Each structure stands twice: as C-alpha cells, then as structure tokens.
Amino acid sequence: MIAEVWRDALHRRHPGPLLACHLGSGTAGGIDRVRFGRRDTVVDLGRRSVDEVFGPDDPPHPFEQVVLVVGTPTDLRRAVPVVAGPVRAARFTVIVRRAAEHLPPPFPMVPGTGRWTGLLDARIKRVPDAGWSVELLLTRPVSLAEVVTALSHGLAGGRRGTATGPLVAARGRDAGVWRPGDALAGGMDEVDAILDVGTAGAEHDPAEPVTPRLRRWSLEDSRWRALGRPGAVPRPRGGFEVDDVPPLDETMINPTGFVQDTEGRSGRLVSREGRWALVVNGRVRRRLPDDGTVTDADIEAVRDLRTIRVEWGRHSGPLASVRAVAAFAAAGVPLLGDPGPSWASCLGEPLRALMSSVCLKDMRDPLRREEHSVRLRRAALRAHGARARWRRLGEITGVDLPAEPTVSVVLCTRRPHMVPFALGQVARQRGVDVELVLGMHGFDLDAPGVGEAVADHRERGGRVIAYEADPALPLGSILNRAVLRAGGDLVAKMDDDDWYGPDHLADLVLARSYSGADVVGNAAEFVYLEELDMTVRLPLGESERASRRLGGGTLMMDRRVWEETGGFRPIPTSEDTQFLAGVELMGGRLYRTHGCNYVLRRRSGGHTWKVGSGYFLKGTVRAQWPGWRPSALLEPSEHELVGGGR
Structure with a gap:
C-alpha cells in the first residue's frame, strides 16, 4: 500500500532533483521499489534531520520538487523541528496517510510576510484510509520548513497558543519528539537552552557559548538491548524519572473524541x-x-x-x-x-x-x-504534556518563563442572598490564579450578608473587585462592564446559583490549551430540579468536541476574543447565545469539554431563562437520581449542601 502512495506522489514529477522525506510508522515500506533518479535524495526523518543531511551552514539546496510522506498529523508535527535547513523548492507534495476524523483539513496557514505571494496552485484532496494529499506550486522557491509549519498549523486548527516553555534548540534524532510542532526548535540562532537528545554524559565544549544545556536519553539509547551493551551509558541510579520520558504533543494526543457510551468491549x-x-x-x-x-x-x-x-x-x-x-x-x-x-x-x-x-x-x-x-x-x-514538561525543564535551566495565564471570573447577580454561596464556589477553585469581578445588579455591599461575604473572601486570600451596577442596565451590558474591570489574561463567566467542582477553571484552562479553541465551556448535562428535589443527566450529545452547545455559566475565553467580538450583546437574556454566535461567525472555534464539574440549579423562579422543571423532563434523560446527586468530580462538601439551599 505505501509503495502505491509513493508512486502516486511521484507520478507527476518534473525533471530535476527531487527530495523524498518520510516519517511515521509504515511510511518506509516499499520505498525500495520506487525508482528514484541519481540526483534524488531520500531522507528518513526518524533517523536524520534535514540539517544533518545537508549541513545547517550549507547554501540553499534548490530541488525541483519535494515529496513528504507522513503517517499521521502527529507525525507531521514531529517533522516540523527536523526539516529546518537549507532545502527550498517551488513544488511540494505532502501526503498524510491517516488522520483522525475530528481534525480539520490541512489548509496551510500562509506566512504573513509576503513570501507566498507567488503561489500559483494549491490542491487538497482526500486519499484512501482517511488521509490527505496536499500539492503546492509556487513561482519561486520557499523553504521546506515553512511549508511543513504552515500545514502543521492548519491541521492543528484554532489559536497558535503560547510558546511551549523556553526557546530551545533541539539536537539529535528525537528532536521532533521533544519539540513537536515547534518551528523555532530548529530555526533560531539565539536560544534560551540547548537540548541534546542521545548524548547523555557528554562534556561541554569550552569553545561553545555558555548556554544552558539539557541532556536526555534518546529512545534508541534507552532500549533494553542498548542499555545492556558493553560501554553503554549506565542507567540513572534509581531508574528513569518522569521528565526523562519524551513529552506528549497534547495538540494531537488529548481527550477530543472521547465516547461516553460504548458497546462494552x-x-x-x-x-x-x-x-x-x-x-x-x-x-x-x-x-x-x-x-x-x-x-x-x-x-x-x-x-x-x-x-x-x-x-x-x-x-x-x-x-x-x-x-x-x-x-x-x-x-x-x-x-x-x-x-x-x-x-x-x-x-x-x-x-x-x-x-x-x-x-x-x-x-x-x-x-x-x-x-x-x-x-x-x-x-x-x-x-x-509538552507544555507542562517544558515549564519544568525551563525552571531547571533558570530560564525566565511567561507566567501561567490568570483567570478573571465575572459573576453578575441581582440576588444578594446568593452572593455568599457564589463566592464559595469561586473560592474552592484550585490550580489557577483567580480574581473575581462581582457585578451587584441593583444592590451594594451594604445588602445583608454581602459585605461580610466579600470581606471573608478577601481574608482567605481571594481577590474581589465588587461594583454596583445600574439596575436599569440589561445583563449583557453589566457583563461587559465587569470584563472591562477584569485584570486576568482569561475571562470566565460563572452564575450565582450553580455548583462548580474545584477543578472547573483548571480543566477549562487545560481544554483551551489542547483544543486551541477561542471559547471553551461545558454543557449543562447535570441539572438539579429544586422543586422536585431531583438530579437528572441530560442527553446532550458527546463532550470533548467542537460544539455550539456550551452552558452560559461555564464560558472561558481570551480577553482578545471578547474584544474582537464586540463583547456581549446589550440584552437582558440570551446574551451568551448571541456572543457564541458572534464568535462563530467571525471564524472562531468553540469547544466543549466534559460536564462533570458543573451542576445547573433550576428553581421555581428568579432565572433570566424562563423555563420550568418540566422542560428538563420532557424528553429521555440519560440518568435520574433522587436528591442532589452531582458527579464525584464536584467533590461536594457538607457545607456546600447546606449553603446550596437544600
């Protein structure tokens, strides 16, 4: 099968030298049966990088055509750091043999500096086994590295995200494993640190600049047969540690596509x-x-x-x-x-x-x-995960790293008696740096219990910005004014009467990282019907997917997304739905993570969303329990049960 892939990739080749690269399981099979010319070059990127083949300081190598065959999008991202080098061409064919269904087509994210203005033709089509074929033709040569990077960003979708830890030059055959998708790992002259993979125990060359260095075992050197060879570098005393394991590319390896109900195998x-x-x-x-x-x-x-x-x-x-x-x-x-x-x-x-x-x-x-x-x-x-791993390794090298994103929770309420409960839900969040912006709609800190709750929250180390909102303003406008007062990198919206697990915000930050989405949230799968003293789990479809179905009290976004969308609509209800519609119309990406951190409370009255308990029971429910029955991930306490109004 792979021989046919190669023949298909080469069937329209033009005269002149050709570079054929491959990476991923099974991509080398049958390549020996392909007829290459004497000026052609074949490179197994799993064993050698482009720099190692041609030399990083060599003049640009012009090829008539470059063909790259990778097993999956995961392998395409592994290729990014190892294709940096002097290779240039005007014709490219990239074959991705298989791709997970949830990933978008590999439309290239074109560089923004005008280098691709000579693009004449771009063809993207499906190939057998749910893969993709990409053909690019330009009037003048561009580098292989920028083509692979552009396709990698296209397949990953969404935001580029923050840098993966320090700026590192990765050396060795596993460079792509340690810095997947990172074009900077192979293309920058000045770096924060150098990672040598497969050179454990090597001494520092005094002639080299004093740059922090990290050494890690290669997967080849850590094989049992290699560890037992005469002269092999001895295993670390006490065994390998967590940070010795090559990190995971969470852009590709993540919960997206999780199936809640299975056949049982x-x-x-x-x-x-x-x-x-x-x-x-x-x-x-x-x-x-x-x-x-x-x-x-x-x-x-x-x-x-x-x-x-x-x-x-x-x-x-x-x-x-x-x-x-x-x-x-x-x-x-x-x-x-x-x-x-x-x-x-x-x-x-x-x-x-x-x-x-x-x-x-x-x-x-x-x-x-x-x-x-x-x-x-x-x-x-x-x-x-690569981000967490490289933050730890960055700390080891003493490199200054960007701070973890801070979160501003905007919480607007017209019910002063719910403020103590709502502040308790914010206070129990862990794993994130949180501030609360409390919009008091029609009351102030002198309302019974409100000032005391805010003071108690501050005494416990919480940060609160409390302001009195004009009671004549609609909810959308009050939310916008709350966001304007927020100082966090991310903005999360929470409601005053719903329950949130202690990892609610941390899980949203995590989902935002691996999904690349502009807005993340949960769906209201769990609903507590207070009138009936009953909890139901609704059949709202699968979580861990791109989805419009996000609960208004669970949204998290970058502040920039709020600014570009124009904020929430100045309306009294459905401000969440309209905001999400605006993000989607602008080309933004919405992602729904699991719903186990959240329970929507439904009372007989006092909601901006005017539906009764019967609304949640009119169809088939996935599960139903008497009383208040959240997921165990909510980690309910006795205090919350009382404070929640049960």
Missing part, C-alpha cells in the same frame, strides 16, 4: 515481540512502533472500547513503554491495571495509582468510567 495492551499490541477479543487490532509513538489515528481507533487493561511486559525499553501508556491516559482512554514494574515509575505515581484504583466492574457505569477518564487525562497531561 474491552481491550488489552500487551507486549508482543518487544512492542505494545492492542488485543481485542483475542485479535490484534493495533501494533505500536517500538519507540512507543501513539498518534491521533491510534487514539481514534480505540474510542469504541470501554477500557484497556495494561499488561506490563518486556517492551523495547522503559521510556518507549511508558510513553505509550501515558499517551492513552492523556487521551482519556480508561486504563486499568496494576502499577507496573519498578522501571515504570517514570509514568508518575499519580497515574500508576489511578490505573490500579478501579476494576472492570466499575467501568460498567458510564459516569464512573468518564470520571476515571477525566482523572487520568488530568494527571497525564499535567505530568507528560
């Missing part, structure tokens, strides 16, 4: 001939490469499974083995199994404990299964 992750293999009903469904790479296509292929049991075995090496397990966990695949052998300690104790905390019987309950998935993805992304 479970899989086993077992070691077969030194590689992880996924076995379902006694048959091998998927074999992972021996370097442990898990791609977006691999994740999509296991979404139908209820669980995967990890059966630790003799994998090719400890780092490759742990890297694969961490990837499935980061994607929210419900994993279970024992904590693993001592060499697997670099997975991190939180993940090891979570995997052994549940059994197959627990996973038959869809809610418990989803809660387990959320805990796994949190732990994995915060331990093994």
